[in-house]
Amino acid sequence: MGHFLSEPELTKIRTALSEPFNYFPTDYDYIVRQVKSVDPDVLYEIFYSEVAPVCFSNLAAALPTVWTGFDPDSLNAMIEERLAARENNWFRRQFDKALVRWLKYNYGYIWKEISCRL
Secondary structure, three states: OOOOOOHHHHHHHHHHHHHHHOOOOOOHHHHHHHHOOOOHHHHHHHHHHHHHHHHHHHHHOOOOOOOOOOOHHHHHHHHHHHHHHHHHOHHHHHHHHHHHHHHHHHOHHHHHHHHOOO
């Protein structure tokens, strides 16, 4: 994407932004403490274009596979794989554009909770 974060910073940001997609109640103040050094527009982009497309199915599942938190390395690998597929395939780009719109509609409350605390 258009952000310039080091790999450790990006991992920390992605992991923090994945917290709302866990089974347990979300501590939005904790998330904001982890991400407050990054521009909100960059966070918005990372949340909806990188993290949410990979993690939303955990919330939508009848029996979620992730209960206490996503493994940072696995999360990064899944996100990078999705970004590469998006870059290399026109159909995937179009599908992901539609998915991101749907995610913004369905999970806007998550971003609202984060952004009001930034």
